[in-house]
Amino acid sequence: MSVSGTFTVKLETHHDESAPAGRMTLLKEYSGSLTGNGVGQMISKRTTGGASVYSAIEEFEGSLNGKKGGFTLFHNGFMSSSKHELNIIIIEGSGSGELEGIEGKLSITQENNAHQYELQYNL
Secondary structure, eight states, rough: OEEEEEEEEEEEOOOOOOOSSEEEEEEEEESSSEEEEEEEEEEEEEEETSSSSEEEEEEEEEEEETEEEEEEEEEEEEEEEOOOOEEEEETTTOOOOTTTTTTEEEEEEETTTEEEEEEEEEO
């Protein structure tokens, strides 16, 4: 199955002076067929040449097509001037409540400072 909608995101930067990468807290609010909140942590690194990478773990809690529960998303991304890769999966076995057993992947697009998602899943 596939659903889509929008989300807002707030990033809170944490300063770890001794670490070579940046760390942020993610606070998301999803609207549409996926309704609820995501909370997570992201670690990122930008090179002097402009390429950047990030990984994040996000806990979603809310509802999907009216079924209440939660699941964990794992984000892995790479961006440079020549390519952009983003892979976001639902961690197998992380579903809870009526979303127990969920698996799938999430894609994100951003246009005019607005974020859209598409979630492809099996339940």
